[in-house]
Amino acid sequence: MEKGVCALIAHDRPPVVEMRGITVTFPGVVANDNVSIEVYPGEILALLGENGAGKTTLMNVLYGLYRPDQGEIRVGGKPVTISDPKDAIKLGIGMVHQHFMLIPPFSVAENIVLGTEPVGAGGVLDLGRAFRDVTDLSAKYGLTVDPAARVENISVGMQQRVEILKVLYRGAEVLILDEPTAVLTPQEVDELAAIMRNLASQGESIIFITHKLKEVMAISDRVAVLRRGKVVGTVPTRETTPEDLARMMVGRDVVLSIDKGPARAGDVVLRVEDIQVKSARGLPAVRGVSFEVRAGEIVGVAGIEGNGQSELVEALTGLRKVASGRITVVGREITNRPPREVIGKGVGHIPEDRQRRGLILSFSIAENLILERYHQPPFARGINLDFREVRAYARKVISEFDVRTPGENLRVGSLSGGNQQKVVVARELSLEPRLLIASQPTRGLDVGAIEFVHRRLVAQRDRGKAILLVSLELDEIMSLADRILVLYEGRIVGSMKAEEATEAEIGFLMAGGRQRQDTRAGGERDARVGSRREGAMGAAHPATT
């Protein structure tokens, strides 16, 4: 593996950036506690950790967005003070944020030179030189872009390249990438990995923030693991395993692979027949979708964000009207029925946005746990709510689902994200639903909480319940689902058994590729990908989770 060689060479030279004993405190919280890391020339360093471990804080210190309370930063061996991003840029440090900071109607070249525009005679913007500079730069690093294209018309992956080029244009030798893969399709992730390696081979140093073990293993030379604001270890990537990294991240053993037997699919629970759903803006979002979910199986819906997943889930749960088509649960019509009736037919729903839809943040945990059942006995008698029953029930559920809280009367909003999600999952599973619709059930959760949610979903399946899993995380779909549907522009463009599916194939379909089939109708049958493009990452490292 050539990256190992890279790393060896790198260590013969002094580090480009050293952070020594960095401590950052926010009111009542120590975000970074005596953290030390260093990055060498031409090295890819992964900064791995759970949510709130302090990864982004540390990088914001390096980029001049936060001032550390203690500690020292050395660049090229010399101690420096970085009080704002301008200082950082002068020192050759550039950051690509998770949210791109581009101006959509501007061209690629205009965006790249923005702030450091080449100026011609009389203070006029020299666009010709900007184009040439950008073309040279993109040739040098193998980052192909069209300098004349408008940013609003290019893909997310392309926009990310523009962001990287923007940083390089300012002369950065150290690139900080904050969760760079979060918004990318699997193919784009592979391309990004190739770009990062290419940059490193040209002498650039890269620090990339992530929580995905697979990417750490595939891309990085070295990995620094943060837990609760402290560095718990820095190891060369090739001397570690995903299991070791997970243990360092969480502080205990984590089961990465999901232990699940084959599905024993029973009767059809959910039947969706040719439904069309419009988005909030009145545009067609779901365009004629039909599928079934049987008892005892998990059907996964894969797709890139904004391809109709949200509208599909809302239609199935009564939160959005369907324009046409039919939805039934165990043969009973739920098309365009109000949410309470849908819940009554045995449909549980873990919504994609727990803070806006799944929970009432200012309500207590106990009050949230009865959101769908407050009007039923034993909680309600007439119009009276029996809070003794409510609290007793809450205590039971809290202990059963291991929600970490000092008590059931605490505001849900003051729980951590993982515990908030546990409250939602606990509530929905306690409804004993025939059909559970789980939409992005692990979004924003850390490894430990993800493991918890996944185990509960599989357990639910094994109890003979039907589960529809909608997720943007392809890994999640691949490891949990028994059958996979791929949604693209509101249509199901692929349908396959999980054990026959490959990441490359699904990624291809997610990006709008066509599934080649023996017959047009045989959606369930053996499917082949039109183009056999093996992902660089997939090839180098088989799926690790």
Added chain:
Amino acid sequence: MPESGPGARAPWARRTLLQREEARELLIPVLAVVLALLLGAVLVLIGGKSPVAAYSALLRGAFGGTGNMAETLINITPLIFTGLSVAFSFRCGLFNIGAEGQLIMGQVVSAWAGFALAGLPAVVHMPLALLAGVAAGAIWGAVPGYLKARLGVHEVINTIMMNYIALYLSHYLVIGPLKAPGPLPVTPTIAPAARLWRFLPPTRLHLGVILAVAAVWLVYCLLFRTTIGYEIRAVGQSQEAARYGGISVRRNIVLAMVISGGLAGAAGAVQVLGLQYKFLDIFSFTGYGFDGIAVALLGRNHPLGVLVAACLFGTLARGAILMQSIARIPKEIIGIVQATIVLVVAADEIIRRFIMPRRKAAAAGQASATGAEGGADHGA
């Protein structure tokens, strides 16, 4: 995946007193009152008078002797009802500026029931006249509630318009169909059987004050001990989550406005049945409905808070009159004190709702927020 922002982390970490939600809830209103009274004292000083004399006159005016105490309580009574009215609608996320109009309708209709149904025994007549006023207020609240729920028309606009409709409708009624013989724009006097019991003669203190305290307790139970209150609070906190939980948002918006209007109607009914015994057109708003907004704000939309805030505002208003006549200090000083209280509490509200979340987001935003979460909105 987000790196939680500094503000969002460590749920039970040590925080300063002002950052603790619960402490803030109490501290800010108390702070507001103290600050406002200090400012009032400074203003009195500037005017060349003694603040001690001013405030002692105010206290004597409010609490000196049974008579003054009774008048103070009479002042407080409608404020409790209108404060509860506004607070109740707030709990459902609605801003009922129409308590004033609902109160006027309560006055007119209960006055009508008081004289038109003469002959009924007191046990029937008094509650009936009271309920008539409540019902009138409820209907006046229901209209903007329905328009909001059905058509999405903002309740602030509609309740303000309903205030004027109530005002001019009451003008018309007391110079037209409900007018008593004579030159004044006034309804006939209500039958003795419809009057609220005055239990502390010779003062005018009447049953209304007890009804108001009972209403505090009732509203508290309704909000926090029943499924109705659960639904209303859920809708008020998150319509999205309420709908998801199977709660009808529309129904609860209408219901909250009906109850809110009913409480304001009760304020009007109590004034007529306990105090005035008729509806006299004063050609302007009474002010109780608008003061109810301040009372609800200071009372943090909690029934008990409303009770305390109404007592404070009622006392200040009553005391100011005596302060003016004894200490010769203009009662407008107290108007300034009240306004200052409202300003401080409202400023805190603005800081908590708009400035703090934004700062939190700025700190977290640079760093965190998932790509997924950020992109969630433009999915179509």
